[in-house]
Amino acid sequence: MTIVVTLSLYIVRQFALAVFGMLLALSGLVAMFDFIELLRRSASLPEATFGIVAQIALLRLPYIAMQILPFAVLLGGILCFWRLTRSSELIVARAAGISAWEFLAAPTFCAFLFGVVATAGISPVSSVMLARAEAMENAYLRSGGGPLALNGGQLWLRQSDRLLNPQGVAIIHAYGVQLKGHQLSARDVSVFRLDGNDKLLARIEATKATLIPGAWELENARTIRPDQLPELPENRTLPTDLTVNRVQESFASPDTLSVWALPDFIALLDRSGFSSIRHRLHFQALLALPLLTATMALVSAGFSMRPARRGGVAKMIGSGVVAGFALFVVSKVAEEIGQSGALPVTLAAWAPAAAGLMLAVALLLHTEDG
Template structure:
């Protein structure tokens, strides 16, 4: 005991509690991720049932690439369930009762598990997120190639637009590949700098090449200015303006930006800056960035919630009800996070509030429970 009368928790006990908690969380994480991946795999198989090019092997690869992303979505709930399991076993075996009887408070007892949970969240944000982003981006590419056939490949990143679409002007089975630089959204109008369009026939031989100094996306087509048309069998033609038909819309361009899940924690700030400079809304990506920042706090909160609902001594009775209440509270917190995210994406809530409010609400609930348990 120290001079202040506070019992210091022995390092051996701290390591023991931390190891039990960490193993329970990692085991729960592995089990829940496997279950989630199985259901996701079955859904991909269902979507691939009428897609001849989406073979079983490609679906397997696609699912493997999505596993880290699934694990990140499940992590807070895995911390909750793993924590409940670990603390319940410590309580049932009377190890927690002995520690409390020796003068160790709940706050000292929980210090190591909370730090472990926060570290798991921090490692997920800074290390797992980049790996997950690379793999998820590849999975999305495979998904668009084999399960979204006919939607038209479209990518927009770094202020440049790439589009491939059917082009009857290049003959039966012809396609057009459009590359536009310096894409900006001003009000409801999409404007670009230099535009290059390659018109290819069904054998991918060049039919025409169109170069324009600027372009404006309008309903039903592009308006191109200062146009040069190089035909494969004729001299170059110049035009002041021309119209190139397309079914692309400004809304679809907005949606085509790289998914926040396909960008790592480290890449999101730069991408948000690009969006703001181009005039597009960065709300989805800002929300993803703030959610990753809040993940360590959310994991620590889940550990505290787990402790608050599972450290009740068995001799007092009602342990099953407390564990059930813990599970329900975890589900409610999980749903609150999803609802807040939807409000944040729609602009109804500030992004920071949408990302941090669920963790803050869970933290207040956990602290109230532990204060009641310790001092009530």
């Protein structure tokens, strides 16, 4: 047992160093190309100085590392296990009666921990920095109005209507949405107030609406009820639990939200009538990341532990890289299908990693002869 523990610790150290080095190399390479692309976009914009572009690129670096992590585990694992096989260390261990499952348990668990740390620790930092990077990008590199630059300048919202009853809802339609500082305003606003059975109780037409903390301020609001004459225009307020930040976040990328904030925000989106598919899929993908990194570790082992004397090592390693990239492509295709609603969110997020895990286990069962 002592030999197995010592060997496992040695392999974990080699594996972690290889993965960490590959993560730094790949993240630096991708970040360099991202920086070059930002420089190209800022060439005709005097406000976007070199310092601002560099700051945006640095703020995006943790997000890039999160996306690269599964590849770093795959390529780092292939490098680590290939070196150990080439030096005959794994061959000697297996000849001594140590099963591949015994010395692979530790690096697989290490890869799983990489995923856990990335999901629980790096993801919140990445989301904050990415949100800041997108805000700077909207301010300096884009001519649009950011996430609130909607099609035709229109905005649809759905919120609870506390003035009627707990089951009541208010559907808001507005034109000319503008965000100035921390204030959201719109013109030509229509509010449809429904009861719990989706029966129309009243309609409010206002020339302008401004979102303030806890309420909408409606100017020249005229209330129209079924079978009644329209009321005279007046300024009034409509209670709401929406804020400017929440409206912005609902249109922003889910990557800008921390994994710890996503459950409450998903519940808010569902209450407000926004589609939460993207956010639920992103949340499930973050939860599945540890399984995906562990799967990549097993895939790398299955394709790189072939003894050099048998030949075909380069072909096996190339097949491992192709298999890893194929798993990534399948996960992205499943994500797109999940966003369309054709697949359940949980299945779209977890199925690729689970399928890859079964493939890796089958490959190791075929390879292991001890």
